[in-house]
Amino acid sequence: MATKSTEISSHVRSAANAWLVSCIIVGGISGAYMLYQLMTVGHAAFNTSSDGVNWGLPIATYVFFALTSSGLSMIASLAMVFGFKQFYPIVKRCIWLAIITLASGFAVLAFELGHPFRMLWAMPTGMQVVSPMFWMGVFYTIDLVLLIIKFYLIMQDDWHSNLSKFIGAASFVAVILASGMLGLLFGSVAMRPMWFGSFTSIYYMLTAALCGAAAIVVTTYMAFDFDSRNMPDELRTLAESDQLPKVFATLIGITLVMIVTRMWTGLWSNLDGLEGFHILIKSPLFWIEFLLGLVIPFWMLLQPSMQVRMRPQMIAAFLVLGGMFINRYEFIVSGQIVPMFKGTWVNSLEPYFPSTTEWAMAVFGLAVALGGYAIGEKLFHLSATPNNGTAGKLATSAA
């Protein structure tokens, strides 16, 4: 038992080491460039402007990571809250990834804000309870604290105590509220009709789950050198079953329906401010997201022959993650491209392309997330389950 765990652990460690080194290099370069720009040029290094797109790629990156974190927490809840025990082998990895993706999102957001540290005292002293952004901050903070407690309990091999169950349930509620409130942040503003409505909240919750499913598929295989033979038995059983792909396919299907209905109402309606939908449907980026990022993975995961194989699952998950990153970007930018009353010297629709600094922030966020993931693989034996707690500890000590 200990020998097998040690072998597994060595595979995990070698993959994680490679990832960690790559992330330190990429994150270091992009982070250094971003910091240099912010120190010398300031936020003028962004291509956002008061006349047009106020929130650009950094906010899209934040939303992508925050919702992926929420989705990972939701996937972990399948076993921890709803009793689907077959998902136990991915729970610990999900929770760790949820922590570090949320941390990446917060890091990117902090660099985007004008005065991030001021927020620490101004939010509690302001108590502006009618602001969705206030509640988003509250719920994501609660979410992060509960995730850390949950991870700590699992590290103590506590999967089933009353405390563990309570934290699991509370975490699920917090994550629904957090992702829903992030949606409401956009959905509350009636003057931005491409975002407006409670639909945005539901859309964010469900697409969060999709991103979480895709992220866990990608990282689980990544941890074992893209070879399921390296996996512990329980995890391999899950990886070779059609359980997770079915959840995954269902979530893609729901997302596709939501995107199509949103586009339909957007293109059909004459409401002032919805012109962005006409631009969106002409954009190659939208079609890449729609066809390559959602339709093809959906088709792949519906094929019984492909559902249980690693490679199609991997490809589908990568495509979905890429597609959803585009989705976050186009959702946020297209909501702002009809200008807010700026006069004839402003274009009818605002052009926007992220600056190099903004791209560097996105790359930095990705490097932080993947680097954090690698650290987790190295230190925490992320494939542990309630049945192999001792093995998990052995593997950790061997590492």
Add this chain to the structure above:
Amino acid sequence: MAKWGMVIDLEKCVGCQACTIACGMENSRLPGEHWQDVIFFQEGEYPNTEIKWFPRPCMHCENPSCVAVCPVRATYKAEDGQVLVDWNRCIGCKYCMIACPYGVRFYTEEKATYGGPNMKQVFKSEDAHSWNPPWKMPQEDWKHGVGVQPHDVVSKCTFCYHRVSKAPKGTADLDPQNPATREYTPACVVTCPTGARFFGDLSNPDSEVNKQIAYKNGVRLLDHLGNKPQVYYLTGEGGSVPATRSLKKI
């Protein structure tokens, strides 16, 4: 408590943009960062076209969405009805800019909006101010968003808070023609060469602004959004208030 409001008579407005310049000089604005703007737009299609213009300060709404969304209460409704930004609290999240239907808010740290030299580099600040213009206003009040703003905050028209807040309590009208009230009147109202702007207390039934709104059917911009602006427009026969925000359709 006063509820300060503005009336702009579009029949009298000639689109000279003196208000824009006066505002910029009074409030030490960067070139291109017009707290008070005159928007020019075209109506109809060639050959039946008409050029129109539309002066647009901050609307200082009765029910301002920018105040509701601010997560830190940096933007707030002052006692006398002005919507202001506390530069000591603003975290620069720009949510208020997203939520304002009138596009009248500005983020300090941006690329220069005009061609030519970057004024923030030419008049570089050595302290917390975002720049150091040679024509600085004497007043400085960051709690009310008055003066040269610091780095990384949002700024906007204050209805010339530094002038209006000094008006004697109970004043119904701030009339630039009246020597007793001229120095308390917003710069754009003082400078308007055609007298197209009126400034007064909307909560006082005897104020000139209320009379103008009542007699000449004052209307508000994008009223359907529910922000209830405290800036009213008189359209008469000559002027018009744009019904859409984008002005040009694709």
